[in-house]
Amino acid sequence: MNISASFGDPGLNLDISIAVLALASAPLGLVALHDFMSGERERGLFGVASAAWSLCGVVLVYYGAPGLLFFPGLLAILITASLRRARRGGGRLQYAKATLLAVLLCLTTVGMVLM
Amino acid sequence: MRPLSGRRRLAAVASAYACVMLCYCAFFAAPVSPAAPLDAFSFVVEEGVYSHFPHIHETLYTNGKAFIGVATIRTISAPSAAYSMAFERLDRYAEDFAREQYGVEVDIAIESSETGYAFSGHKAVRYTYGVFKEIAIGLPPFETTQDVRLAEIGAIAWFCNVDFESVVVVYVRPAYFVDEPALQELDIRTMDVVASFACH
Numbered sequence: 001m002n003i004s005a006s007f008g009d010p011g012l013n014l015d016i017s018i019a020v021l022a023l024a025s026a027p028l029g030l031v032a033l034h035d036f037m038s039g040e041r042e043r044g045l046f047g048v049a050s051a052a053w054s055l056c057g058v059v060l061v062y063y064g065a066p067g068l069l070f071f072p073g074l075l076a077i078l079i080t081a082s083l084r085r086a087r088r089g090g091g092r093l094q095y096a097k098a099t100l101l102a103v104l105l106c107l108t109t110v111g112m113v114l115m
Numbered sequence: 116m117r118p119l120s121g122r123r124r125l126a127a128v129a130s131a132y133a134c135v136m137l138c139y140c141a142f143f144a145a146p147v148s149p150a151a152p153l154d155a156f157s158f159v160v161e162e163g164v165y166s167h168f169p170h171i172h173e174t175l176y177t178n179g180k181a182f183i184g185v186a187t188i189r190t191i192s193a194p195s196a197a198y199s200m201a202f203e204r205l206d207r208y209a210e211d212f213a214r215e216q217y218g219v220e221v222d223i224a225i226e227s228s229e230t231g232y233a234f235s236g237h238k239a240v241r242y243t244y245g246v247f248k249e250i251a252i253g254l255p256p257f258e259t260t261q262d263v264r265l266a267e268i269g270a271i272a273w274f275c276n277v278d279f280e281s282v283v284v285v286y287v288r289p290a291y292f293v294d295e296p297a298l299q300e301l302d303i304r305t306m307d308v309v310a311s312f313a314c315h
Contacts, residue, residue: 015145015148015278015279017141017145017189017279018278018279020138020142020145021138021139021191021279023138024134024135024138024139024142025135026134027130027132027134028128028132028135030131031127031128031131034116034127035118035119037116038117038118039116039118040118061191062276064276066192067191067192067274068192
């Protein structure tokens with residue numbers, strides 16, 4: 001069973017399942033947007049950036065970009081967010097989070113090179 | 116706009132994560148559009164879904180001593196681990212088929228592996244295995260034994276960007292034509308079918 005849907009332009013026939021995958025980043029993006037609008041600019045900005053990056057990932061992979069680039073990019077955004085929060089007084093927890101994500105980023109990168 | 120208080124924020128984030136999980140579940144459970152060859156009329160076709168999460172569709176083509184197995188798998192990207200399950204399953208089919216058609220005592224040995232194989236407009240991984248059998252040549256008492264390459268098992272896998280699906284094609288093609296010249300024709304037809312596979 002093929003459940004494809006056309007979104008107007010015949011050159012942009014996105015499968016519904018791909019649209020659902022692209023929208024997976026929307027709920028967290030909306031929470032981040034609310035944070036941004038309600039004054040928590042930095043938290044909101046990084047949240048929106050992560051959601052946008054994930055959404056771009058799906059669209060760009062659809063157009064042929066290598067999908068393995070996007071997870072490390074997402075980790076890099078999260079590490080930057082944690083480090084900035086730690087510098088602003090987030091304490092050890094944020095440093096620990098950044099370190100953990102950095103280790104995960106290294107493992108992912110090494111894993112991708114080996115694959 | 117007022118910032119969300121502790122409990123409300125927790126509820127909002129938890130709900131957002133639940134939505135994300137639901138989206139991923141819906142994506143992986145969505146039916147695939149099976150990869151198909153342009154022409155496989157001379158092959159007997161058997162097809163079915165063997166996994167619903169992630170969704171995996173499988174089609175088997177058989178014709179005498181030739182076999183082609185194709186799995187279309189719902190994946191996000193192209194890590195080899197994503198399709199190793201289908202790969203192993205089809206490989207097992209191919210090996211069982213080779214032993215059934217070419218003799219249970221055949222030896223199967225890896226001959227080549229390639230990660231940047233150009234196939235159907237994509238970068239694919241490709242493995243080939245030789246199917247060998249010890250055959251006696253000459254008449255007693257001067258007969259000698261020789262390892263003859265009877266068939267080839269091949270496995271090709273690639274990621275279809277536009278479908279967010281990975282495709283694994285495994286085939287068994289005859290490679291020894293001395294006793295049965297008609298097998299050469301079957302070999303050519305098998306490879307024509309394999310070469311014509313594309314993302315739906």
